Amino acid sequence: MLDIIKGGGLLIWPILICSVVALAIILERLWALRTSRILPAELASTVWTLWRNDRLDAGSIRQIALNSPLGAVLAAGLANHKHGREVMQRCIEQAGRQVVHAMERYLNTLGTIASISPYLGLLGSVLGMMKVFAGFSAAHGAGNPAVLAGGLSEILITTAAGLAVAIPSLMFYRYFRGRVNELSMRLEEEAVRLIAVLHGEREE
Template sequence: MVETSSSLLELGGPVVLILLAISVAALAVILAKTVQFSTARVGRHGLVRQAVTQWRSGERTKAAQNLLKDRSLSGALVRSAMDAIQMLDQQPLSSQVRDIREERLREEISARAADRLFGLASWLKALDLVTQISPLLGLFGTVLGMIETFQTLQESGASANPATLAGGIWVALLTTACGLAVAMPVSIAVTWFETRLEKERAALEVLLTGVFTAGASSSQPSA
């Protein structure tokens, strides 16, 4: 395995070495993003949906308490919204003032959600850049290799060996293969991360809307 890798580096030259470095960096980012998504429990909304259902049915204290056990991104944001609304319910506010404060609260929670999602999206652009630049680097290496091969052919003149020419061409094409080998799995990873993020964004919007459109608690004191 080690000998094969050394042979690839020797045949492909500096372009393959650059692609190897890019692939190692991309793998590190993919592993870090996987851990980040797993820690934030992206896509796991079962307990949060149940809590929102309880909230809308009037069991507000129980719904907020149930989310104390949830460590997901959506759970933390929904719980913050619930706690803040319960504090509003305990204050003797007029309907107009309460509506204004609730709207400000909704904007604040939405901004916090956008910030958390932006954090999850960090480095995805870098991975996307890898998917774009790796094939180009591979093609660049192939072009350089073809130029070198045909220079050798020109210098050889009539005594050129077809086997040597064929060997030079496949070595040149090696860099394109390496570039595609780096780009394809990274492209799959980027698509997977972006799809999970879009689903998380849509789920957060639905869950937070469910909390804020449930109406004021019946226990709210009147001004």
């Protein structure tokens, strides 16, 4: 493995750094975007129980807000429902934007890695080709085998490494984007339901 890294030339190092960062982001987002963390199944029933029993005071609303991203959205509505539907809706929308922003954390970085990794591999290939052509120069003698082998190795390794980082990074970037959109829609559904129930437009 170490020999492969050494054979990749200088450009293999930024590619390796990209791979480590991408792996860390993927693992962190897989953990952070779990449904049980974003949309706890028991939270809605807890909110309605407190509502029916007239126990939605400032303390309980604060606990709901700290429960989860869904809790933060619902708490924004609960804390402002007495100010009218329009104010309540604006507060929920603002809280929702903050939650979505948090769910999208690091995704731009992952997308950037997916975009630049093939170019790093391509740049490494160009440098490798320059090394190959240098093998034909008078300084190295005609067709120096060691220089030619080193250049070809650099071309193949950096190209493969760049693609190996870019492909899974792009796949997970697309997956997480879709995941955020799905969770956002479900958050919106719960928020609309809360507004309707608290203003007597539908039952729990």
